[in-house]
Amino acid sequence: MIPLEALQALDAIDRKGSFAAAAEELFRVPSAITYTIKKLEEQLNIKLFDRNKQRAKLTPTGKLMLEKGREILRQVQQLEAQAQQTETGWESHLRIVVDTIIPCEPFWPLLNELKQQQPWLHIQVIDEALSGSWEALTADRADLIIGVSGDEPAGANCQRHCLGHLRMQLCCNPDHPAAQLAQPINREQLKDFTHILVNDSASYLPQRNVGLLGIRQTLSVSNLQQKVSALCHGVGISHLPSYLADPMFETGQLVHLDTGAEHSFNPFYMSWKPSQSGKANDWLRKKIIEEQVLAHLLS
Structure with a gap:
């Protein structure tokens, strides 16, 4: 098994540029750093440094060990921090x-x-x-x-x-047939239009079919953004929260469908x-x- 102190030594040598400078950073003597690297080379039967030149240079194997070793050192640091974090009551x-x-x-x-x-x-x-x-x-x-x-x-x-509480408003594209109806609109008049619904994402809990009573045609989407897009393209009618609907009423992208009923505040x-x-x-x-x-x- 590769000791962490060997990876730390390899990292320090590369960053500081010499065995002596690495030893100073790690509070060790240069001979200890040399021994750590030599022992790792012998243990794995590899050559980390080319020592034939005036200044030792990393071999391709040494560069690989340095790159992967730094990843391991980062993971160890993260593990230490997360363990301390969890000990003090903070989740990971x-x-x-x-x-x-x-x-x-x-x-x-x-x-x-x-x-x-x-x-x-x-x-x-x-x-x-x-x-x-x-x-x-x-x-x-x-x-x-x-x-x-x-x-x-x-x-x-x-x-x-x-x-x-969130105020919900029924709306549609200005060119949709529902927008041409005289208001207030009788709810019976809306039953034959396609209603755009956000699909309940539950797998085992009973799914909620919000506003489905009496509706004959539906189109299901995965999220609110898709519902807005479908409304703007005139696919059907649907309820939107006021924080989305009101600005779109002002710009004319959508129109409010008044059914004479009080707005729902959920x-x-x-x-x-x-x-x-x-x-x-x-x-x-x-x-x-x-x-x-x-x-x-x-x-």
């Missing part, structure tokens, strides 16, 4: 589901700040929809879910915090399992609440 991984109805943009500054504090923390941001967000938490594929709606699954053993939550929540999870939730990062989207 944080998996965050942001439901497709909520944009990720408000969270990037917070995640960047968190990474500055904990450089070795691996953060994964995952896109889910509807019950798929709850499923990710209950199946331990996520540590924190943001923008989830509806009731938590039975036996989930999680806590949740209400982030606010509560949205973030949820987590207290038994599995570490310091990174706690820090992020606290920041989201204190800085009200979704206040401009939710009421």
